[in-house]
Amino acid sequence: FANQIKTDELSFTRGKTNKDKANRATVENVLDPRTMRFLQALTSRGVISDFNGCISTGKEANVYHAFAGYKQNQKKDKTGEEESPAPDSVENNAEEEEAPEERDEYAIKIYKTSILVFKDRERYVDGEFRFRKSRSQHNPRKMIKIWAEKEYRNLRRIYQSGVIPVPKPIEIKNNVLVMEFLNRGNGFASPRLRDYPYKDREEISYFYYNMIADIRLLYQICRLVHADLSEYNTIVHNGELYFIDVSQSVQPEHPMSLDFLRMDIKNVNLYFAKMGIDIFPERLIFQFTIS
Ligand code: ADP
Numbered sequence: 001f002a003n004q005i006k007t008d009e010l011s012f013t014r015g016k017t018n019k020d021k022a023n024r025a026t027v028e029n030v031l032d033p034r035t036m037r038f039l040q041a042l043t044s045r046g047v048i049s050d051f052n053g054c055i056s057t058g059k060e061a062n063v064y065h066a067f068a069g070y071k072q073n074q075k076k077d078k079t080g081e082e083e084s085p086a087p088d089s090v091e092n093n094a095e096e097e098e099a100p101e102e103r104d105e106y107a108i109k110i111y112k113t114s115i116l117v118f119k120d121r122e123r124y125v126d127g128e129f130r131f132r133k134s135r136s137q138h139n140p141r142k143m144i145k146i147w148a149e150k151e152y153r154n155l156r157r158i159y160q161s162g163v164i165p166v167p168k169p170i171e172i173k174n175n176v177l178v179m180e181f182l183n184r185g186n187g188f189a190s191p192r193l194r195d196y197p198y199k200d201r202e203e204i205s206y207f208y209y210n211m212i213a214d215i216r217l218l219y220q221i222c223r224l225v226h227a228d229l230s231e232y233n234t235i236v237h238n239g240e241l242y243f244i245d246v247s248q249s250v251q252p253e254h255p256m257s258l259d260f261l262r263m264d265i266k267n268v269n270l271y272f273a274k275m276g277i278d279i280f281p282e283r284l285i286f287q288f289t290i291s
């Protein structure tokens with residue numbers, strides 16, 4: 001399995017890291033010693049196991065693959081069965097050899113901790129924190145922690161609403177966000193909309209209508225504007241659109257929310273127009289904000 005995801009980064013399961021590796025990780029600004037400690041903590045708490053290769057390397061974050069740890073699998077055993085026999089037999093089943101065949105898979109988004117990235121991000125959106133100058137705003141490490149937490153909270157909010165598909169949020173620990181891994185089996189990630197091989201024109205239209213409906217539901221039910229919506233931040237999973245990358249999402253009360261919303265609609269329209277289908281005029285879609 002591990003071979004199917006390219007391991008071009010430090011592998012956590014390899015055990016002790018030597019100085020060279022640790023330094024390289026610090027240069028990469030992702031798996032620095034502190035981040036490694038958070039991962040270690042998540043592992044020893046049984047949240048994750050088998051930290052694998054890199055799914056994506058981005059400007060602000062890298063995304064890695066991991067399996068659920070014994071804690072999560074236990075939880076699954078307990079809640080998954082209709083009538084589990086005796087609780088202690090479940091405990092016994094959680095032993096290493098008796099691990100369930102179907103293990104949950106996680107995507108671990110690790111925010112980069114470099115000051116360069118921080119500076120770049122500062123220019124960009126900052127939701128509620130933008131106009132509330134706190135001391136942490138001048139501390140890159142704390143800022144990154146806030147962004148990661150913000151993504152987690154936004155994800156949880158959308159997930160709990162049940163109206164728009166998003167990966168299930170699992171844990172947040174500083175700059176490390178653990179969520180459900182959207183896969184299409186055999187360890188492969190589900191494709192982004194950008195890479196999705198459409199069956200026919202009808203399917204393109206179907207996704208377009210869904211996208212527009214989801215933007216509206218996100219606004220009206222979840223009270224959020226994605227603020228970085230595109231074919232890159234949408235994953236097609238089980239025939240449905242999943243929104244990801246919601247760290248910069250803002251509430252309608254944010255002074256820039258309608259500008260962000262307009263941008264989201266513009267991006268989506270541009271993409272689907274490029275795909276050759278008839279799109280609704282931006283201002284028509286925008287109507288729902290005043291209804
Ligand atoms: P970035 O800030 O780098 O854009 P994203 O949250 O968009 O971070 O994630 C980067 C990429 O990682 C996505 O385009 C997607 O391919 C992959 N990815 C992110 N989250 C998941 C997930 N939960 N399941 C599967 N793949 C994911």
Ligand code: MN
Pocket residue numbers: 232233245
């Ligand atoms: Mn993204």
